[in-house]
Amino acid sequence: MNDQKELLGNGYGGKAEVIPTLATFVRERFKITSQGAFWAVILGGGSAILGKLKGGAIMKVILTGRGQEFFQTVLGSHYLCILPVVVSLLVILGVSGMTRRNRGGAI
Numbered sequence: 202m203n204d205q206k207e208l209l210g211n212g213y214g215g216k217a218e219v220i221p222t223l224a225t226f227v228r229e230r231f232k233i234t235s236q237g238a239f240w241a242v243i244l245g246g247g248s249a250i251l252g253k254l255k256g257g258a259i260m261k262v263i264l265t266g267r268g269q270e271f272f273q274t275v276l277g278s279h280y281l282c283i284l285p286v287v288v289s290l291l292v293i294l295g296v297s298g299m300t301r302r303n304r305g306g307a308i
Contacts, residue, residue: 231297232297232298232301233293233294233297234296234297234301236296236297236300237294237297237298237300238293238297240292240296241288241289241290241292241293241296242289244288244292245285245288245289245292248260248284248285248288249285251263252285253281257281260281261281
């Protein structure tokens with residue numbers, strides 16, 4: 202039992218410290234705002250849910266035939282799984298940029 206505690210304490214401690222450091226770097230480098238993060242979670246999560254409901258039928262109706270063809274060409278056949286990540290990335294950068302601009306911050 203003690204060996205497991207040592208293994209977990211030493212083995213994962215260094216790796217767990219990387220995530221907050223990486224997140225801080227990304228936030229400072231790309232100047233991510235809390236509003237951008239909020240809307241990225243809402244819209245990315247919403248598109249993920251719509252992509253899973255009824256086998257993605259709802260998302261396919263929203264995208265129409267041409268949209269489906271486009272995303273399948275660009276993202277591949279599993280575009281309904283990848284699309285929420287792309288939406289989140291675009292939203293977090295877009296909303297963060299707009300809120301910085303409205304506040305008068307440097308870009």
